[in-house]
Amino acid sequence: MLTQDAPQDTTAVTMDDTTNIADQIGQRVDTFDSGVLEQIHNFLAIQLFNLQNTPVTLYSLILFVIFISVFSVGGKVISRLLFKRVLGRVEMDEGIRYTLIRFTNYFVIFIGVVISFQFIGIDLSGLAVIFGLLSVGIGFGLQNVTSNFIAGLILLIERPIKVGDRIIVNDMEGDVREINMRSTTIQSLQNISIIVPNADFISGNVVNYSFGGDNRIRVRVDVGVSYGSDLDLVIRSLREAALQHPEVIREPEPTVLFRNFGDSSWDLSVISWIDDAKRHFIVASEIRMNIVRIFRQHDIEIPFPQRDINFRNLIEIKKDEKSG
Numbered sequence: 001m002l003t004q005d006a007p008q009d010t011t012a013v014t015m016d017d018t019t020n021i022a023d024q025i026g027q028r029v030d031t032f033d034s035g036v037l038e039q040i041h042n043f044l045a046i047q048l049f050n051l052q053n054t055p056v057t058l059y060s061l062i063l064f065v066i067f068i069s070v071f072s073v074g075g076k077v078i079s080r081l082l083f084k085r086v087l088g089r090v091e092m093d094e095g096i097r098y099t100l101i102r103f104t105n106y107f108v109i110f111i112g113v114v115i116s117f118q119f120i121g122i123d124l125s126g127l128a129v130i131f132g133l134l135s136v137g138i139g140f141g142l143q144n145v146t147s148n149f150i151a152g153l154i155l156l157i158e159r160p161i162k163v164g165d166r167i168i169v170n171d172m173e174g175d176v177r178e179i180n181m182r183s184t185t186i187q188s189l190q191n192i193s194i195i196v197p198n199a200d201f202i203s204g205n206v207v208n209y210s211f212g213g214d215n216r217i218r219v220r221v222d223v224g225v226s227y228g229s230d231l232d233l234v235i236r237s238l239r240e241a242a243l244q245h246p247e248v249i250r251e252p253e254p255t256v257l258f259r260n261f262g263d264s265s266w267d268l269s270v271i272s273w274i275d276d277a278k279r280h281f282i283v284a285s286e287i288r289m290n291i292v293r294i295f296r297q298h299d300i301e302i303p304f305p306q307r308d309i310n311f312r313n314l315i316e317i318k319k320d321e322k323s324g
Contacts, residue, residue: 067119072109075108079105096162102179149198155179160206165208166210167207172186174188210277215277217274220271221287221291223268223270224266225265225295225300225301239270240290242287248274265302
């Protein structure tokens, strides 16, 4: 009697092989991952330098930079929220508002620096070492940076200038737009942004039209009239030209000064006061146009320089006969 052998269980063998292969792959992946992680850990654990007997590694330095960046961004965000929620709704001087916002930003950054030092294990009581290193750096070329930074703090505290003021510095006139840690941004009358180091405001001469809260400024317009003019009529006309301008204040009232006897004219000046220093050039131009219009109504002449040439000896010029 013939018998048939039972088929072998090939499926069980295949499953066992698959399990073994998967285990081997998993072990190799784990070995690879642990090796890569160990290499990354060793790389980040590289000691860069010692500070106060505390090793500073690449990992701690990266964390320090991240903390500083986060607090820098946080300082700007908090300053904006302070402006929108509090300072923007309170009536106060624009310069004071700007100073409070700036100091809030600096304070948050300072807190971030302190926390960052503590996080990497540096004792704040020994920060004299850092300042010592900083002083060495100052000796090698950071004098200007340090002086500008200190000058910026002085500008924010003493407020000889503030945002919105019309000033003249280094023979440049413009409006203060921003006071930063190192420099101040001025917008010139030509709408050009000028970056001026803060130290220039402390060591140099600065003209501030808005200092002390008084924005009034004197507008002077010079004009010459012919010697044959009625001087009383000229003075009344100049005063009228100034008073016709709506921005000229009535107290003190415009004044006309007889400045000099010119070569071909009487030289006079009409002096007026306005409340906005930023309108100085525009108001002066419009007063000049009023003067021209009123002078034409009263036939007052604005002369131009004249020169008379006298010949002591008359020179006879004979015509060449041949050329004739």
